[in-house]
Amino acid sequence: MKIFNPATGQFIKDIEEDTIESISEKIGYSRISQEEWAAKTIDHRIEVIKTFSKLLKSNIELLANDLTSEVGKPVQQAESEIKGAVQRIKFFVEHCKQYLQNETVFEAHGVREMISYEPLGLVCNISAWNYPFLVGVNVFIPALIAGNAVIYKASEFATITGQNIHRLLLEAGVPKNVFQPVIGKGDIGEVLLKSELDGYFFTGSHKTGLHISEMVSHKLVPLQLELGGKDPVYIADDIKDIKSISGSIADGAFYNNGQSCCAIERIYVHESIHDKFVTEFLKHVKKFKVGDPFLEETYLGSLARPQHVDFLQSQVINAKTQGATVEMGGKSPQRGYFSPTVLTNVSHSMSIMKFESFGPIIGIQKVSSDEEAIHLMQDTDYGLTASVFSDNEARANTILKQMKTGTVYWNCSDRVSPYLPWSGRNNSGLGLTLSHLGIRNFTHPKAWHMKM
Ligand code: NAD
Secondary structure: OEEEOOOOOOEEEEOOOOOHHHHHHHHHHHHHHHHHHHHOOHHHHHHHHHHHHHHHHHOHHHHHHHHHHHHOOOHHHHHHHHHHHHHHHHHHHHHHHHHHOOEEEEEEOOEEEEEEEEEOOEEEEEOOOOOHHHHHHHHHHHHHHOOOEEEEEOOHHHHHHHHHHHHHHHHHOOOOOOEEEOOOOHHHHHHHHHOOOOOEEEEOOHHHHHHHHHHHHHHOOOEEEEOOOOEEEEEOOOOOOHHHHHHHHHHHHHHHHHOOOOOEEEEEEEOOOHHHHHHHHHHHHHHOOEOOOOOOOOOEOOOOOOOHHHHHHHHHHHHHHOOOEEEEOOOOOOOOOOOOEEEEOOOOOOHHHOOOOOOOEEEEEEEOOHHHHHHHHOOOOOOOEEEEEOOOHHHHHHHHHOOOOOEEEEOOOOOOOOOOOEEOOHHHEEOEEOHHHHHHOOEEEEEEEEEO
């Protein structure tokens, strides 16, 4: 498989892809090693993961450089992602033991009832390229601590990062066959779907997620899908500090080039503050530096997939032909890049307000009431996050309670915490990661009825 730098188009390296035979061999070895790994104490597994976390920190420069080279993410943001992954691992090493130990839930009249948490076995983790460290650790760290073996397919756009993760896990003490990388594109992922595995944990697009669900549902093994979003934000008319919230919203829309599952993809603003908000918002976005992702001042590097420029361009053309105003951007200044783009006078008949853009492009729509905002925010097939900016907590709560999303934000956005479950509804997915619920997801709870 040939790996290219999306920012320069330069060839980086050739990496050998897996085959049906090599995957089958890996799965065979992992089956045996998983039992040995599960037989170790949880303290041992946690110590190994702590060592992995230290290795992430001590190798941060190299890891960030490789990530930037293969996905075009500004190197500062690549480093922040790795630091974020270290923080998530801290949560898991501090909490997994508590949530995976046997629980006595009832004891009386000579009967004891207990729950134990047993590993699923050999789990498959098919991952995305946009935050390969973060979305990766959400799955493979709790899976490993719970005693599972992991077959890990990094995205074809983050293969080098996948190899780095594999190397450091082995260096930390994870046995060779307990974490097995599988290298390749969708066709290689397809081989995993046809293999005998004990659970499927996927992060990626709705289209692929749906296909995976169709392919593996007959196996009756746990399936988890963390998919895309079209996340809305509403700015109510009681907001006084428009200047500072417009900066935070601009960041939520454009960080990582808008290539975040929970990036702000739609903005609704009360008509009484619309013009002021747009003016302030544009001031922030105009300050974002676009360019070489290796330069310290760069905020927007190249897109990870240069061909995605065509889709973003089509959303701009679709909106313009229906009367939208291009306040800034709307073009690709050079191969693989897309200028930060802000559109106003948009509506829900336009693709930009309905379909995931996954790029540095945002529509701002005027609304006349909270009711209209609620209706528009819910006019979507997705259900990942929704956010309200208001100086009145009760007003925000009333709106957020009506959102059919896995996550809601009051006066913030584009935020993930390891203490909270991360989940999507409808086209945004199935199941969850993170929090104590996300730890137990990699286990079979077993019910014990014991008569003493
Ligand atoms: P994608 O669906 O194109 O690819 C994801 C993974 O699936 C890759 O590893 C790919 O090789 C593999 N794959 C593709 N076809 C396959 C097949 N037929 N069988 C098995 N595997 C296959 O998604 P992407 O472009 O890597 O990621 C972007 C998407 O991921 C966006 O929609 C984004 O919103 C979403 N995402 C969601 C979350 C979340 O937590 N909800 C997090 C990150 C990204």
